[in-house]
Amino acid sequence: MGNLDCFITDGKKKISIRLERFVVYLQSKVVEAVDEHSQVYYLLFYKNNYLNSFKADSVRRRSFLARALRNGLAFPGSHPLVQAFLPHNRLFQKRSATQLFQKLQSDYTPHETALIITFLDSFLSKKDLFERIQSIYYHYRRNGQIFAGYRILRILVDFTPNHSWVKELSNELGVAKFKKMYQDFSEDLWVSDSLFIEKASFKNRKNPEVFQKLLTHFETEKRPIDGAALIREKMKRNASSGYYDMYQDWMNKHYQNVDQIDILEDLYDLAPHFKPLQQDLLQLYLDSRQLTKAIRLIHHHQLSLPNAQAKTMTKLLEKTDVGKELLQMPELTTYIATLYTDSPDKAELILQKCVNQLMTSHDITYILEWLSTLKEKHIQLPVVNRIEKMKELSDDPDAQMQLGELYYEFSQLEQAIDCFSWEMELDHTNPIPVRWLSKIYYELDKKEESKAYQQLYKDLQRK
Known part of the structure; x- marks a missing residue:
């Protein structure tokens, strides 16, 4: 599956972009894309919702975007889950700063708005962003909403931890009880401040208990790609039957219409030596008659096929026209050689088909070279004997x-x-x-x- 093409509309201008990378980080999604002139663009999302696109020649150090690209859970732009998240040829409107802040105020809670503002420090003045969040804090403080104000303060603690104003307010005696609740990562925060606890949990996701709570949270918020990214990371770090089954269950529940081969091929790139994954991928290749991929997988891992798969493989080779790509694979002759051990008649039939196809475009010398792998294994091959005879008679x-x-x-x-x-x-x-x-x-x-x-x-x- 190729990288997805989308468009950014900037006024009357329509810019075609190609997705290169998709990153899940905290409550954000970041899409890195390039146009036909290799200009880089970043599309920013809050949870599942598009916010804005930005043209960028560089990424500011220590910005939210830099952390997302460095620490986020990344998918290639061609990944099927990315394509499910971003429909093909989707249009993304470029908004001015004024339009963006108006949208935040109309579509999101003040706390969500404050959090989203922290995503923008690679594109807008950090001082201006700080003052916008600060004004939200003062709004709650004037109304006597101490805990609501403290929630905003916690966002600023992450955003500008060394700011004297932030340090001063976060150490006030009146917020001590709230401060302890946050330091202890109280369970109550999943209800009272899910924005904070999700951020803290994401950073502590290696903890099995925290990992499970995050998955439950993503399920509740209908954020399937976040959950998939979380389990996929586990498979990359420590492939196990438990995480593999969990990933399969998540895919079956949330992505029934996504091609399973694409899903497993991506997982295989992350955990190529995980045996159950190899077998499942091989079965999908056989079911979809993708012989080239099946033979390459068998050869690469020296897979021993169960009887049912071996019979399927042989039937496919017997019935399928042997194409150019398959014939150019050195793995094919290796597979045929192993087939001679159990089914010499079928192996000879398949080899005959291969030689028939090779003869349409290659001379006898090339064919003998192609057969050399089989000869090296000292297998009695009537086909090879006939080709050698032809070489002898040709002159x-x-x-x-x-x-x-x-x-x-x-x-x-x-x-x-x-x-x-x-x-x-x-x-x-x-x-x-x-x-x-x-x-x-x-x-x-x-x-x-x-x-x-x-x-x-x-x-x-x-x-």
């Missing part, structure tokens, strides 16, 4: 009859015609090459030519 003008018969065995009818025609030229009285030519032209559906050679064959027999 012998007196052996064109035998060479033509071998070309016919490999379904190379045009080459067989050349050989039998040469033989007929050498000996006009011999009816055998004529009979062959009649037969081959008939198989090529060239009935007139076939009849002519058939009549010539009868005439030669009478003589």
Whole structure:
């Protein structure tokens, strides 16, 4: 699946961008994208909602964006979950700072607005952002809403921890009971200040209990990609059956319409040595007839196939046209060699198909080289013996009859015609090459030519 293309509308201008990276970080999502001139853009989201897009030549050090790109849970822009989150060809409106702040005030609570403002310090003046959050604090303080004001203060503690005003207010005696609740990460905060406790939990997500609470929180807030990113990170760090089953359950629950091969291939990139994942991915490849990927996976991990998968694999190779990509894989000959151990007849049939296809575009020397892996394993191969015989006869003008018969065995009818025609030229009285030519032209559906050679064959027999 390729990287997603989207558009930014800036006034009357429409800019096409291609997604490069998608990052889940705290309550935000950050999309890194480039336009056709390699100009970088960042699309910023709060939870599931788009906020704004920004053109950026660089990222300010120690900004929220820098931390998100460094510490967030990243997906490639081509990931199927990213494409599920961002529909194809979606339009994103570029907002001015005034438009953005108006949207925040109309769509979000003051506490959410304060938190979102902290996301913007790579694009707007940090001093101006601080003053906007400070004004929200004063609004609550004037109204006597001490805890509501303290929640804003906690946002500022993370945003500007060394600011003298923030230090002074956070150490006031009147907020001591709140301060202790936050220091202890009280369970009550999931109800009274979920914005804070989610941030704290995200940073402490390695803790199994905290991890589970975060998942439950994402489920409640209908943020499936956040949960997927969380479990996916666990698989990357410590692949286990428990996390793998959890990831599968999460995908089945929230992403039923997403291609499972894409999901497992992404997981395989993170945890390639996890055996259950290898087997599930192989089964999906076999079910979808993706032989190239299946053979490559088998070869790379030296997988031992259960009987059912081995039978499926063999049937697919027997029935499928062997394409150019498959023939260019050294893994294919290795797989055929292992197949000779259990099913020599089927292996020979598959090998015959491969050689037939190779002969349409390669000479005998190339084919012998292609077969060398099998020869090195000292397997008795009738196909190889016939190809070696063809190599021996190819330069012998007196052996064109035998060479033509071998070309016919490999379904190379045009080459067989050349050989039998040469033989007929050498000996006009011999009816055998004529009979062959009649037969081959008939198989090529060239009935007139076939009849002519058939009549010539009868005439030669009478003589």
